[in-house]
Structure formats: structure tokens, C-alpha cells
Amino acid sequence: MALAKLGVVVLDCPDPGALAGFYAEVLGGTVQGEGDWVDLDVPGGQPLAFQAAPGHVPPKWPAPDDSQQFHLDLTVDDLDAAEKGVLALGAKPLDAEDRSRSWRVYTDPAGHPFCLCAC
Incomplete structure (x- = not known):
């Protein structure tokens, strides 16, 4: 029995909105949020999230x-x-x-x- 279920893959980056937009164009989906944390709901796939990392x-x-x-x-x-x-x-x-x-x-x-x- 699994102890956990994968929720989201998170990528650190300097600009979460811009990187979420890139992957939305590549994979499709809907970008949600702004600022330091942005989500991408991918249709039929694993969601992605993008987190601001100033020293990335x-x-x-x-x-x-x-x-x-x-x-x-x-x-x-x-x-x-x-x-x-x-x-x-x-x-x-x-x-x-x-x-x-x-x-x-x-x-x-x-x-x-x-x-x-x-x-």
C-alpha cells in the first residue's frame, strides 16, 4: 500500500507566471494564480506548479x-x-x-x- 499520492510537480524559477505560460502553450491547460506560486492544470495529466526562487x-x-x-x-x-x-x-x-x-x-x-x- 502506498503511503502517499503525488500531488504536483513544482519547478523553481525566477518568473512563475512566465514559465507557467510556456508550459501551458506546450502542454495545454489552465494557468491559475500569480505572484510567487502559479499552478498549471494540465488536461488529463499531472498538474505542475511554479515557485519563485530569486536565486534560481x-x-x-x-x-x-x-x-x-x-x-x-x-x-x-x-x-x-x-x-x-x-x-x-x-x-x-x-x-x-x-x-x-x-x-x-x-x-x-x-x-x-x-x-x-x-x-
């Missing part, structure tokens, strides 16, 4: 000496179309050159790594 330092990837902390895997039907969309929204490619793989690595506008993964 983005994780490094790849960095054998540092932890990437965590990353999100986002499943997509068309890698090329999804890539075009996330780049237009402000994502930065980290390891997207290898077109033979079924996944590509980016950072969101606050520097958190995420992967687009073909389903």
Missing part, C-alpha cells in the same frame, strides 16, 4: 560533475513539429542534433531540461 540557478546538462536535478519527458506524435513549437516559445536545444534517436533534449526558458520523446 538552472541545472547543467550534461554535466558529469553536477546533477541535472530532474527533467520532464514530454511525449509527442511528431518530433519535428513539436521541436519547432517549443523553440518558437523560447526553449533552447541542448542535445537535439541526433535525428536518429526517438528523443531530443531542450531547456525551458528558466533553464530546466526537458525531452521531447516520440511515442
Whole structure:
């Protein structure tokens, strides 16, 4: 028997509203709140929250000496179309050159790594 149920995944960032808006464009959903804590209700998915962290330092990837902390895997039907969309929204490619793989690595506008993964 589980002791708990996952409620929300929270990302620290310098601007919660802006980062929630980025993920709302990528995943869909409704942004709720403002200020230091903003929620994103994702239709049919796990909710995300964004918390202000004034001293936020983005994780490094790849960095054998540092932890990437965590990353999100986002499943997509068309890698090329999804890539075009996330780049237009402000994502930065980290390891997207290898077109033979079924996944590509980016950072969101606050520097958190995420992967687009073909389903």
C-alpha cells in the first residue's frame, strides 16, 4: 500500500507566471494564480506548479560533475513539429542534433531540461 499520492510537480524559477505560460502553450491547460506560486492544470495529466526562487540557478546538462536535478519527458506524435513549437516559445536545444534517436533534449526558458520523446 502506498503511503502517499503525488500531488504536483513544482519547478523553481525566477518568473512563475512566465514559465507557467510556456508550459501551458506546450502542454495545454489552465494557468491559475500569480505572484510567487502559479499552478498549471494540465488536461488529463499531472498538474505542475511554479515557485519563485530569486536565486534560481538552472541545472547543467550534461554535466558529469553536477546533477541535472530532474527533467520532464514530454511525449509527442511528431518530433519535428513539436521541436519547432517549443523553440518558437523560447526553449533552447541542448542535445537535439541526433535525428536518429526517438528523443531530443531542450531547456525551458528558466533553464530546466526537458525531452521531447516520440511515442
